[in-house]
Amino acid sequence: MRIGILGSGLMGGKLGTIWARAGHEVVFSYARSEQKLTKLARDAKGKARAGTPREAAQEADTVLLAVHWSRVDDVLKQAGDVSGKVVVSCSLPMNADDTDLVIAHTSSGAEELAKRVRKARVVSAFGTVPSEVLFDVFEARRKTSRPSLVYCGDDAKSKGIAAQLIRDVGFDPVDAGPLRIARYTEPFTLLIVQLAYEGDEGPELAYRFERFGK
Numbered sequence: 001m002r003i004g005i006l007g008s009g010l011m012g013g014k015l016g017t018i019w020a021r022a023g024h025e026v027v028f029s030y031a032r033s034e035q036k037l038t039k040l041a042r043d044a045k046g047k048a049r050a051g052t053p054r055e056a057a058q059e060a061d062t063v064l065l066a067v068h069w070s071r072v073d074d075v076l077k078q079a080g081d082v083s084g085k086v087v088v089s090c091s092l093p094m095n096a097d098d099t100d101l102v103i104a105h106t107s108s109g110a111e112e113l114a115k116r117v118r119k120a121r122v123v124s125a126f127g128t129v130p131s132e133v134l135f136d137v138f139e140a141r142r143k144t145s146r147p148s149l150v151y152c153g154d155d156a157k158s159k160g161i162a163a164q165l166i167r168d169v170g171f172d173p174v175d176a177g178p179l180r181i182a183r184y185t186e187p188f189t190l191l192i193v194q195l196a197y198e199g200d201e202g203p204e205l206a207y208r209f210e211r212f213g214k
């Protein structure tokens with residue numbers, strides 16, 4: 001798969017690195033320094049390179065949107081037309097100091113994003129886990145019991161692509177339904193943040209759902 005990373009920070013840098021190591025073609029874009037993007041691409045070792053948001057988006061079938069909510073409009077403007085592309089978003093609609101959701105209950109960041117890129121196919125994924133756990137999950141991917149990762153979206157084909165990317169990182173994808181379910185997954189992340197960053201046990205935290213009764 002050709003994947004464009006829009007926002008190469010904690011989430012985008014790590015997910016892009018993992019996908020390059022899993023064999024995908026990755027373009028890292030949108031950081032405040034060109035050197036950072038070049039270093040990420042070099043360290044990822046696979047088929048990865050640095051580029052502009054426009055290059056990252058135009059050459060990709062799938063883009064990862066991984067910027068602070070306040071940067072979404074800017075990065076999308078720089079990326080250009082994303083019609084027909086799968087936009088996997090881990091971006092949460094947080095306020096400037098990351099203390100609260102600015103969209104909730106009656107809509108979600110994912111749904112507002114979908115309104116801004118009407119011809120793209122938005123899937124909400126990866127926003128429910130801390131970046132600190134991603135490499136650990138990737139390292140543990142051959143173990144039988146994988147952590148879960150919820151995702152949601154309105155287009156079945158795009159969700160299939162997102163599910164594959166979720167598996168490539170080492171998670172067990174859990175289809176939570178249509179994009180409006182991001183109204184539940186986004187606040188769920190605040191619980192994960194509480195457990196990851198407020199406890200004494202460190203932020204390397206993932207979750208797993210188990211079903212009983214069959």
Ligand SMILES: NC(=O)c1ccc[n+]([C@@H]2O[C@H](COP(=O)([O-])OP(=O)(O)OC[C@H]3O[C@@H](n4cnc5c(N)ncnc54)[C@H](OP(=O)(O)O)[C@@H]3O)[C@@H](O)[C@H]2O)c1
Pocket residue numbers: 007008009010011012030031032033036065066067068069071090091092093094126127128129130131132
């Ligand atoms: N971090 C997590 O554990 C986590 C977990 C779940 C969801 N999320 C969500 O995922 C999204 C990304 O989070 P993150 O922690 O990966 O953020 P981050 O580390 O701050 O990464 C954002 C990227 O955007 C770049 N950027 C910011 N302002 C810019 C500008 N003016 N021009 C060019 N590039 C700019 C940053 O550049 P630099 O690299 O130069 O800083 C960085 O590469 C957010 O919406 C967040 O809520 C994060």
